[in-house]
Amino acid sequence: MGIAPEDPTEAGTAVGFEELFEREALAQVQRASLLLGSVAEANDVVQEAFARLLERWDDLDAPGPYLNRTVLNLCRDQARHRGRQRRLLGRLAGRPDRVETAEVLDDVLERLPFNQRAAVVLRFWGGLTTAEIAAELGCAPGSVGPWISRALSTMRKELR
Amino acid sequence: MSTLEDDLTTHLRERAARAELRFDLPDVRLDARPIPRARPRGTARARVAGAVAAAVAVAAVVAVAVVVAGDDATDVVAGPTASEPLSDVVELTIAPDQQSRPERLDAGAAVLMAERVGRIEVGPPGELLLLDLNLPSAVDAGCVATETGHACEFVTEEGVVSTASSAAGGPASAGRLRAGGPFAFVEGKGATAVVVTGLDPTVATVEVAMEVATYRQVPALGTVAVPFEPSVERVIIRGIDRDGQVLWGEHLDIPWNLPLVDGEPPTPTIDRPGTDTAPTG
Numbered sequence: 001m002g003i004a005p006e007d008p009t010e011a012g013t014a015v016g017f018e019e020l021f022e023r024e025a026l027a028q029v030q031r032a033s034l035l036l037g038s039v040a041e042a043n044d045v046v047q048e049a050f051a052r053l054l055e056r057w058d059d060l061d062a063p064g065p066y067l068n069r070t071v072l073n074l075c076r077d078q079a080r081h082r083g084r085q086r087r088l089l090g091r092l093a094g095r096p097d098r099v100e101t102a103e104v105l106d107d108v109l110e111r112l113p114f115n116q117r118a119a120v121v122l123r124f125w126g127g128l129t130t131a132e133i134a135a136e137l138g139c140a141p142g143s144v145g146p147w148i149s150r151a152l153s154t155m156r157k158e159l160r
Numbered sequence: 161m162s163t164l165e166d167d168l169t170t171h172l173r174e175r176a177a178r179a180e181l182r183f184d185l186p187d188v189r190l191d192a193r194p195i196p197r198a199r200p201r202g203t204a205r206a207r208v209a210g211a212v213a214a215a216v217a218v219a220a221v222v223a224v225a226v227v228v229a230g231d232d233a234t235d236v237v238a239g240p241t242a243s244e245p246l247s248d249v250v251e252l253t254i255a256p257d258q259q260s261r262p263e264r265l266d267a268g269a270a271v272l273m274a275e276r277v278g279r280i281e282v283g284p285p286g287e288l289l290l291l292d293l294n295l296p297s298a299v300d301a302g303c304v305a306t307e308t309g310h311a312c313e314f315v316t317e318e319g320v321v322s323t324a325s326s327a328a329g330g331p332a333s334a335g336r337l338r339a340g341g342p343f344a345f346v347e348g349k350g351a352t353a354v355v356v357t358g359l360d361p362t363v364a365t366v367e368v369a370m371e372v373a374t375y376r377q378v379p380a381l382g383t384v385a386v387p388f389e390p391s392v393e394r395v396i397i398r399g400i401d402r403d404g405q406v407l408w409g410e411h412l413d414i415p416w417n418l419p420l421v422d423g424e425p426p427t428p429t430i431d432r433p434g435t436d437t438a439p440t441g
Contacts, residue, residue, distance in 0.1 A: 034172055034176055043182040047183045051188050106171075124169045125172035
């Protein structure tokens with residue numbers, strides 16, 4: 001797809017911070033917005049990730065993967081925090097008779113466990129392979145397929 | 161590929177396309193730099209420490225006041241006590257490296273920091289804790305509400321020392337933020353601070369005097385809030401450039417202690433240098 005954040009493996013000295021920022025910032029925000037469902041939160045997360053990256057720039061051999069991982073971890077933390085809020089709020093009773101597919105997808109994506117949501121986003125938006133998704137999420141490749149299957153199954157049920 | 165997967169791919173692409181970048185490289189650089197610790201200057205430092213400690217004891221720690229709309233909705237963070245010489249009690253410093261922080265607050269808060277406060281928590285009124293600004297080296301802090309209204313808590317290691325909140329709409333839309341040429345200021349009955357916003361980038365320092373020539377200097381970085389004694393009726397504000405030249409000066413006659421007119425404080429006047437008295441707003 002070519003729109004997902006790249007996974008540069010250059011050494012810190014091979015690519016400048018400015019260059020990495022120009023190349024990655026928007027894509028990282030786009031990905032984070034899909035993971036969080038909020039552009040504002042995505043911007044906060046990515047800005048924080050870049051700040052952390054800059055602080056450690058001289059010590060990093062592979063800043064791209066560090067950035068990817070930091071954004072994902074911050075998104076995971078944020079999702080966890082929001083999950084607590086959502087549980088406290090409880091489910092809103094009732095749904096409209098007719099809902100658009102996009103609304104359902106948004107709703108389901110938001111409620112999916114983070115790993116399922118991340119796997120779906122990385123696969124269907126980022127176009128990553130199972131191995132690449134596993135590397136991004138720091139999990140075994142065998143976990144990715146079931147996560148995506150469960151996520152799709154949930155969506156199908158919701159769309160019925 | 162199934163229909164669902166097609167729909168999902170299309171949906172994610174559309175959603176991602178709507179996400180825009182709301183910060184820039186300078187913001188990141190600012191965030192990545194350590195927060196400078198605001199320190200009182202020179203020999204006054206010890207006295208400042210004592211004054212601050214005393215202020216803590218009476219829960220009047222925070223140096224910057226937040227002015228909000230409404231006679232009853234004072235919601236003002238406690239400032240220095242009126243008996244303290246302002247120039248010694250509060251070395252109000254806006255941490256330059258935090259200038260990008262306010263932009264990161266959806267609520268539009270402008271955060272000014274000096275000492276003591278270790279954390280500022282900002283959220284909509286009634287829903288604090290949406291966002292933490294960890295300011296481990298900050299000591300005093302203030303939070304200025306702008307467009308959407310929000311609440312702030314200023315937290316030290318010992319706990320919350322002060323809170324402030326603004327009604328939805330904030331002082332600007334409540335009609336309390338008045339343009340005054342090179343700056344605007346927030347006024348209101350019961351307020352204890354002049355909040356200067358919209359400063360020209362050439363302004364390096366804002367000096368504020370309380371009726372007499374006891375100017376206090378604060379760095380002018382977009383927004384400054386300067387506390388003063390509630391009894392003060394005239395405040396003098398001057399903008400200073402980096403070479404020390406006075407760019408402008410204003411005398412603010414603040415009707416803090418005057419009766420309300422139709423539920424509103426009277427409009428203050430500004431004596432512009434070389435001009436007749438002109439109304440603000």
